[in-house]
Amino acid sequence: MAEITVTINGRQVSAKEGMTILEAALENGIDIPTLCHHQDLTPLGACRICVVEVEGSRTLVGSCHTPITEGMVIHTHSDKVLATRRMIVELLLASHCGSCFMCDKANICELRKIAADLEVGLPRFQMRKNYYPLEDISPYVVRDLTKCIMCRRCARACSEVAGHNVFAIAYRGFDSKVVVDFDQPIDKEVCRDCGVCISFCPTGALGKPREAKEEKRGKPLIITS
Amino acid sequence: MSKIGEGTNPQSQEKRDLLVLLERAQSRSGYLSKRTIAELAESLGLSIGEVYGVASFYSFLSIKPQGRNVIRICKSLPCYLKNAQTIIEGVRKEIGINPGETTADGRFSFELTNCIGACDKAPAMMVNDDVHGDLTPKKISKILQAYK
Amino acid sequence: MPEKRVVLANCGVIDPEDVASYIERDGFKALKKALKLPGEQVVEEIKASGLRGRGGAGFPCGLKWDLARKAQGDEKYVICNADEGEVGTFKDRYILENDPFSLVEGIAIAGHATGANKAYIYLRAEYHFLLDLLEKAIAQAKKKGFLKHLDIEIRQGAGAYVCGEESALMDSIEGKRGEVRYRPPFPPTKGLWGKPTIINNVETLMNIPRIVLKGAKWFGGMGTERSKGTKVFSVSGDVAKPGVYELVLGSSLKELVEDLALAKKVQAVQVGGATGRIIPGDMLDTPLSFETILGAGAVTVFNESRDMIDIVHRTLEFLAEESCGKCAPCREGTEAMAGILERFSKGEGLEKDITVLGELADTMMLASMCGLGQAAPIPVMDSLQHFRGAYDNRIRQS
Incomplete structure (x- = not known):
């Protein structure tokens, strides 16, 4: 799978095409909380705890099911994200x-x-x-x-x-x-x-x-x- | 009654036909009995829970026995603004039951429903598939007489 | 501006049970013209017209078609969304009752343009009484040889507002619970049964034959910069003349509710149904367009005697009942909001509830999986903005 470059929390990191945002974050040592997600199960996207901010997106996106793409700028722990998770x-x-x-x-x-x-x-x-x-x-x-x-x-x-x-x-x-x-x-x-x-x-x-x-x-x- | 899906060969019924088959069973028997649900599950290779889950999702499918005629009064805003409450009262008086109930003789079930798209004729209700609009409490008795 | 009947041009003019009366009025001429053109060219024409979806979201129609046309797939689908469930909407019912042929023609053109040879009309359960009429229209069009390239099948809903949401609608056609899907993938690449699919509202498809016949330029000549053409509105509530009205986009709310529907002493108007914006009576000069307010064109008028908190409470109760329940922000959030509003309607609100409503709204708008949960807080936040006094008066005095 092709290597791609993305920015997570201000840091340029590499990921592989086909990965979800969650997988890419995890591989780069960034922990995103999840509830309905489990690595052995098909993603469901129901609890929305794992939402992250992707620049250019109107809403937050579920990281467990959203494929990561070249050039994405992602914030996994911005104020907006944390407030949403808390609520x-x-x-x-x-x-x-x-x-x-x-x-x-x-x-x-x-x-x-x-x-x-x-x-x-x-x-x-x-x-x-x-x-x-x-x-x-x-x-x-x-x-x-x-x-x-x-x-x-x-x-x-x-x-x-x-x-x-x-x-x-x-x-x-x-x-x-x-x-x-x-x-x-x-x-x-x-x-x-x-x-x-x-x-x-x-x-x-x-x-x-x-x-x-x-x-x-x-x-x-x-x-x- | 619904002709939908009648072209579907019963031999080649698939999971994708579940909702169509439930709708057909509902219009045939008035509700979805445990037996109907179990048989559908068996023939489509689904679990009983999966069929029950679909049946219980949609408000026009019923997992409880229903009367021969189902009255659904719209309770959404456009009808509410036109005094739907008086129509609900009127039906309650006419047939002697509350929303969610069925008359003892099995003639009517009475439900409240969300917007039925007859807001220009508010207040409105459905009896089976028929839409009745511009209702007044006085009109109810006559309308319901037609449903035996 | 008076009414302009483009979409509704045939309504009340043709006999909806007789295809001959439709053909007499240039019926299926657009389809004949489109079939002579490559699909790509038809898509380009729709793109150039600036037509945007009439179901509420306003996505550019031509772009949607283009994505589906270019998507790889042995099978493609066209779905006509006739699940008009938005509170206060009945314009699609009126269209289907009066001119089912234009819809069939629009679907047929969409099939040719995108390369689909199967189409579904998803008709809400409440419109079961229209089934025969629609089936007759399809059968007559087929008999006249207009549907050689496309099979049109009607699927019926079974009573679920959320099935008007495109991903829930597809799950429903697939025979499942009408639950929302996460996106991406989007329907034009992976939709019904995983195949490229376009989903268009009844009114959007009604515009297609008009555009193909009269040209993108003609269509683009109507409306505002980003809202081309006309819009069909359903007006109900506190008006003397409720009904269906068609106006050029950009017309003012005042023209619609006061001049045409004859509303008096307007306190507020909700535009777009349960999840629509609430416009106070002193802002009726607001234009109706995608840039401002529109939705699917449900317009419900509340006069000065109405209790706005009661109105918003009922709206949230509706949304809580109709949430599919899959994602937590919508399932729990609509329930929580309805509960808080119930307390306000009884005069038992708390000061801190106002803060909580705001935070709930942010979370639901940002994190819900579909438009239902994302837009559910709109009437709450609009009423807080314009009718804050009503809330303050209901805060429990202790």
Whole structure:
């Protein structure tokens, strides 16, 4: 693939044609936060956390799906970009259930990590939250869709990595939801124990059933003064 | 009723025909039953969830049983400015149910919908595929009589 | 300026069920002329005319066609967007009801110019009652031998505003949920089923036979520097004469709403539907053009008795209901804005909400995946600019 030259954050760097902006940035040691994106999955562009400024573009562009082209001038951490990312995280937190201290995945939650990195605290506005009953009848996977942020990594991982097709997206807008069959709780009939989706879920929406005495996963938070 | 897609050979049905097939099933049976959805999924090689996902996306497709006639009153601004609320009230009184409900005899389902493109005849509503405009509460009874 | 009927020239004149009455009025003459020319030359003529898309975005039509014509592909598609879902728009309905033949002719010319041999008309579910008329028009044109190079198929929507957005529309034709796609790739290179595709609004395609027949120069003689030709408007709300009006681009909003539609005591006008600009009553001399305000030509008038916060709240509720839900800024942002506006409409706004609305607007405009989310904040920000007092009065006194 042909080498191209682009400018990222004021520095001239080289990239290869066919790469996305995200890949090119990563290769040059620039870290762009992502949520719905995962290197093993087809880009979706849904969460918009990875947006960057490309000079000449009216809007910000999703770096996970936009091909990099010769001469692009890109800002990955401008004020505009950071403000946008912060507001998206604030929105996701505002409709999120927010019970981190009770969440098994709190210490490895990507949403929480990004919120911390971007210094987003408590949302400044109230929003409707989608509360769904906990789905814990399957011996292999527990779904708590109240914690779902609609990144669809589970659905893509199930079809693209595990080779199944258990999940689908139903309804529309704020009511949209990752469903199984006729929007019924996931059970052992439809899903085996491959656990692929669990490892792809960035939040606490998917987890393994907790056995008695099992410790919370992840490293404990170490508070330093 | 819809002729769309009737030229499609049932043997060569493909995933790309899903919406057309759902629309056809809807106009045939009034709604998309679990059985219809499961059969379509089977024949097109899709998961039930995928078919359900498409069916639940579009507001003119219904995954709940519907009455024989569906009343859709426009609730968007141009109709709202022309007192659509009085039409909603009028229909509610006439058939005795609230939006989102179906009459016990299965004659009518009642829904509110977004702009139907009849703003020059606001307030307006659709009954099945028919558009009725320039409504007044007085006209409702007569209009609905035609739908059995 | 009085009305100028170019697009609507045949409306109410021909019999929409009889192709002979259309042929009598120079119908299909443009197609015959175009078919004798290489596609490239037709594209050049459209380019030279300055015709821009009438569906709201205003993309230069000839440029779109050129991209699709030059794109590599064994199959190419023309899509006519007849999913007129913008709140307050009904001009395409009026056009389809009265002159379906000009549309068929426009599509046929587009097929020849771009090298497509398959076309779809995506008709919104609410216009199901027009299906027979449209099918008849296509069948009659075919019988007369005008559609040898192109197959036209009608696909119906199933009730989703977002399907008027071109990428969601393509997903819908593909039988899927009408969700938005990220771009690039753009439709002229990779559209329907991954093939080069042009998507044009009904009104855009109606202009094509006129331009081909009378020439780019004639067309370019109407309008302003960057807005050529005429525009068909749908006027509704607080007016004595709601309806469809066609004006030369650059005419003022006043001519449309006061002189033609007979509006009185105008407080504000929303131009462009739910995501359109809100123009206060003292700015009615604003010209209607791509340079200023236009959208798809939905014009909704609010008189002095109307509560603007109620209006904007309802608009955002609509957009939240119709968001496809794929990208976070639109899915969550429209919901959050509707929630804040609901509080204002009840007199429970907070001072800090004004700041939050501004930040939400920036994020949605900059980061949403499609025009719905990008333009959803427009009525909110316009109302904050022009009717700030109404907001201040609704801030909770505590």
